[in-house]
Amino acid sequence: MRFKVAALQFAVIAGGLIFGLMAGPANARTIQLVGLGDSLMAGYQLPPGDGFPAKLEAALKAKGLDVVVTDAGVSGDTSSGGLSRVDWSVPDGTDGVILELGANDALRGIPPEDTEKNLDAIISRLKDRGIAVLLAGMLAPPNMGGDYAARFNPIYKRLADKYQVKLYPFFLDGVAAQANLQLQDGMHPNPEGVNIMVQRFEPAAQDFIGTISSKLK
Template identity: 70%
Template structure:
């Protein structure tokens, strides 16, 4: 091979590698990790929150893939037991949404906080960023329970400097037209409302990931 041909081949190879690296750098792999609210209870897969959010982000021109790691009925204890194998290597960020079932079951908020904090710590140890989705205790649990449960999320977000969405069901929880017949889970319209409200926070989260913050 002549020297000029070798140089041309080498330059072409280098450019291919550089372009490939750029594509990989621009692609963002996320995991939606949570309970039935994330899994898409009684909804087709394309209407689950991760799928709808992925589409909304792609419509904004962002190269994002969001894996649905929601498990219906999951508690923070269940999440902690599966966080390591449910979030694969190469994941850039996790949308962490758990705690609703803890509150419904009256699990001591102190235990929920401990589990959430342990999940956050494990993800950070792996270099995976966390967007924390907050939850609020249902009114029937009483004011004392709410006073112990509701601050968990903003306090953990502040402690670990996390991107934070205060209430995952914002805009849906009080509107029966946006929920299934069980009165608890969002229907397709409800998920759309959730995604619309969540989108600016997700965009900010992805922008930070792209900068390596």
């Protein structure tokens, strides 16, 4: 009789251990990311599923990461527009934000000092909410001239250093000035261009997610 009881207890314990291993860590959960940006984030003129957030999510899931990347891109948005909507575009429960704004500021010749002030305020608000930030940098278009570029281009590195957030230096890396990777407007990426962007961005995203996950343990 004692043998049967002991055997039953062992079976229960062993079953619990096996279930625990199959279920994974008790605190494991889906990482919630939001892509806060402009048309480059929103997938301007691209079919559903071909935009940057959707393709980044698919690439990360293919690597075994449990993550959702929500698209909060608005075509034509400036840093000022992003600041005005950051509180409702980034819902509670968000773990991290990929902040991609500033391209339209440069195209419109908005003073870089204003752009920096807006991005600074966005990062500050997100940090106050305990939300991690991965800052996606932008470069001023050549037609804006050297003086404008000298004032605009350092914004992102300066903010990343100030707030100690991760920086991806140039969101359009590998796609800018590549006609075969752009739409006919010569500015926005086509589906293949988005693939290149995701491929280059993915290591930074994985590192970002790793940082978030380590803080959740």
